[in-house]
Amino acid sequence: MCSESQEVVDLTDDPANRFLRTAAARADFLENGKPGAAGVPDVVAASWERSQSAGVSAHRAVPSYTEDIDASSRLVRSARPVLDQLGADIADMALVIALTDHRARLIQRIDVSSGMGRLLDRVEFAPGFTYAEDTVGTNGVGTAIESGQAISVVGAEHYSEHLQQFACTGAPVVDPITGRLEGILDVSTVAQSWSPLMHTLVKSAANDIARNLLLDRSQAQQALFDTYLRTDARSSRRAVFGFGESVTMANAAAQKLFSPNEQLAIRDHITFMIGRRSHVSDTVVLSSGQHVNVHGTRIVAGGVAAGIVAIAECTEQELPPKRAGKPGFAEEILPNVATATEHTQSIVTDMRSRSRRTTSPDRSPAWKRAREQLADAIGRPQVSPVLLTGEEGTGRFTLAVELFHALHPQARSISIDPSDLAHGIDPEGGTLGDIEPTSFTLIVARNINELDTVGAANLARLLHDAALRTRAIAVVATTTELDLEQPEPFHNVLSQFDTAIGVPPLRLRTEDLPAIAIRLASELAPTRHVRLSRAAERTICTYAWPENIPQLRSALAHALKTRPVGEIQEVDLPRYCHTRDTERRLSPVEIAERDAIIEALRVHHGNRSAAAEHVGMSRSSIYRKIKFYKLTT
Numbered sequence: 001m002c003s004e005s006q007e008v009v010d011l012t013d014d015p016a017n018r019f020l021r022t023a024a025a026r027a028d029f030l031e032n033g034k035p036g037a038a039g040v041p042d043v044v045a046a047s048w049e050r051s052q053s054a055g056v057s058a059h060r061a062v063p064s065y066t067e068d069i070d071a072s073s074r075l076v077r078s079a080r081p082v083l084d085q086l087g088a089d090i091a092d093m094a095l096v097i098a099l100t101d102h103r104a105r106l107i108q109r110i111d112v113s114s115g116m117g118r119l120l121d122r123v124e125f126a127p128g129f130t131y132a133e134d135t136v137g138t139n140g141v142g143t144a145i146e147s148g149q150a151i152s153v154v155g156a157e158h159y160s161e162h163l164q165q166f167a168c169t170g171a172p173v174v175d176p177i178t179g180r181l182e183g184i185l186d187v188s189t190v191a192q193s194w195s196p197l198m199h200t201l202v203k204s205a206a207n208d209i210a211r212n213l214l215l216d217r218s219q220a221q222q223a224l225f226d227t228y229l230r231t232d233a234r235s236s237r238r239a240v241f242g243f244g245e246s247v248t249m250a251n252a253a254a255q256k257l258f259s260p261n262e263q264l265a266i267r268d269h270i271t272f273m274i275g276r277r278s279h280v281s282d283t284v285v286l287s288s289g290q291h292v293n294v295h296g297t298r299i300v301a302g303g304v305a306a307g308i309v310a311i312a313e314c315t316e317q318e319l320p321p322k323r324a325g326k327p328g329f330a331e332e333i334l335p336n337v338a339t340a341t342e343h344t345q346s347i348v349t350d351m352r353s354r355s356r357r358t359t360s361p362d363r364s365p366a367w368k369r370a371r372e373q374l375a376d377a378i379g380r381p382q383v384s385p386v387l388l389t390g391e392e393g394t395g396r397f398t399l400a401v402e403l404f405h406a407l408h409p410q411a412r413s414i415s416i417d418p419s420d421l422a423h424g425i426d427p428e429g430g431t432l433g434d435i436e437p438t439s440f441t442l443i444v445a446r447n448i449n450e451l452d453t454v455g456a457a458n459l460a461r462l463l464h465d466a467a468l469r470t471r472a473i474a475v476v477a478t479t480t481e482l483d484l485e486q487p488e489p490f491h492n493v494l495s496q497f498d499t500a501i502g503v504p505p506l507r508l509r510t511e512d513l514p515a516i517a518i519r520l521a522s523e524l525a526p527t528r529h530v531r532l533s534r535a536a537e538r539t540i541c542t543y544a545w546p547e548n549i550p551q552l553r554s555a556l557a558h559a560l561k562t563r564p565v566g567e568i569q570e571v572d573l574p575r576y577c578h579t580r581d582t583e584r585r586l587s588p589v590e591i592a593e594r595d596a597i598i599e600a601l602r603v604h605h606g607n608r609s610a611a612a613e614h615v616g617m618s619r620s621s622i623y624r625k626i627k628f629y630k631l632t633t
């Protein structure tokens with residue numbers, strides 16, 4: 001008996017009769033070459049004909065084997081939570097669940113019943129084997145692919161006799177965006193145990209997998225929008241493009257500089273040039289004769305190529321290439337974005353509201369202290385230059401910008417990296433010395449420890465100009481912790497700073513880590529409600545995160561690949577998070593002690609003797625502890 005979505009199953013019919021009738025019809029077909037009339041559904045009859053003309057053995061067909069299956073594909077990733085759930089729902093039934101790729105090759109098999117698993121082993125229904133219709137004849141996998149619909153192939157409906165003890169229900173998993181068949185979800189049992197309910201169950205689980213494919217894809221699309229908006233926010237005076245599969249974004253500068261046809265020419269050129277590389281810099285000559293320098297980056301998220309983000313600059317001759325590093329300028333207020341469809345417009349609008357961040361999670365004493373000191377320094381109407389020291393990726397830049405905008409809502413901010421300082425460029429396209437702030441402006445000079453001599457001289461000039469216009473321009477610079485023994489060009493400008501504030505690394509922000517992790521996970525998977533299991537949270541809180549927030553973000557991206565929806569578990573995090581770093585991993589008691597010391601130092605403005613007295617320690621103990629916990633005071 002075959003049941004596909006449109007066909008009615010006669011439940012009053014006795015299974016034994018049905019088997020006999022279908023078996024007789026099949027025998028007629030094999031003998032006379034035409035399906036017998038006795039109630040064999042058209043979809044099965046058509047499959048028998050295809051199987052016969054493909055030369056499949058009606059007695060025992062042998063599936064071919066390949067090692068070339070992708071067990072870490074998007075399909076597998078998106079199917080995992082659904083298969084886990086399905087396995088749990090049917091735990092006490094004589095079933096086996098299988099997932100195949102679009103070529104009917106088994107990728108994964110879950111033996112809900114080990115007895116069923118053993119029976120299926122005997123017909124090589126196992127990972128790596130192909131259950132294509134032209135290899136093994138009519139079956140729940142290959143015939144679902146050929147007919148393009150969910151199908152149950154029960155008992156004698158199988159073309160090859162050795163499969164007739166089974167009933168297999170297969171449903172296609174189709175990517176909702178591309179409409180492409182990604183694979184087949186199949187549930188198999190013995191023919192006598194088949195129930196029409198299996199059909200509904202498998203179809204609904206296949207739809208759930210398709211929905212996860214959509215979420216996985218929207219993560220890639222989100223990454224493209226994210227990078228596009230960030231690049232635009234940093235380089236809004238330059239033409240910025242985002243090229244995705246079904247969307248082209250162009251900022252105001254790009255729309256002003258280039259006609260739609262020129263935008264298309266830039267897109268085609270950069271898409272062609274980028275090939276399989278991650279970055280490309282090249283010159284495009286437009287039909288008007290205009291030379292355009294383009295710099296493009298391929299955006300990949302969750303293993304999916306999401307698109308390309310590119311910056312284009314008109315030039316007569318090629319400009320000297322910028323030093324690799326962080327992108328140029330950032331304005332907190334995002335510019336208008338042109339999008340191709342209403343749908344993408346709404347995603348971008350949503351992203352804009354999300355990218356106006358509220359203040360950071362700030363419960364840990366070390367962070368609270370840095371934040372308070374910075375608020376004190378930049379909250380005044382006249383701001384003297386501030387140096388923010390700390391490891392890379394600790395959020396120095398974000399802290400400065402968020403706090404500044406919270407304290408001065410009408411103000412604007414600009415970020416300048418070492419490469420901009422080396423070129424002496426300003427956001428208006430002039431020189432740094434010409435910055436004419438239309439409103440109170442924060443200039444964040446990032447990573448000044450990377451400055452070359454020219455960049456350091458330009459920063460010195462900028463600080464000098466800002467000092468003359470203290471009511472208009474505030475300057476915050478970020479740097480790694482200083483090693484003054486090795487002379488560096490930026491050491492010459494340190495005397496122009498009044499205040500230095502240490503920003504703590506993630507390992508000193510245990511109390512903030514769960515909130516930061518959730519914030520990062522929701523940025524990575526904005527359409528999903530992402531949660532962390534308690535064990536995952538514990539692992540995150542005890543790992544040292546030597547590369548700080550970017551490393552935590554990439555660990556969460558890894559976890560979201562393994563488990564795109566639901567609660568992130570400890571095992572989903574990369575293996576390195578579970579390794580014990582004895583030098584840095586602290587016990588709960590040590591964490592409490594460390595935080596008490598940080599709090600005491602905060603209350604007593606860094607005075608170690610007062611802090612020692614506050615926590616009931618000797619002066620020498622507190623010095624030792626400060627060193628042991630690597631506290632920046």
Ligand SMILES: Nc1ncnc2c1ncn2[C@@H]1O[C@H](COP(=O)(O)OP(=O)(O)OP(=O)(O)O)[C@@H](O)[C@H]1O
Nearest residue numbers: 360361392393394395396397398399516519549550
């Ligand atoms: N509180 C936070 N929650 C989530 N993400 C954050 C937070 N603070 C910063 N980030 C993200 O962490 C990354 C590093 O932040 P930021 O650029 O501010 O750090 P940095 O110390 O200036 O280091 P670098 O110069 O290396 O980027 C950025 O992608 C930023 O968006």
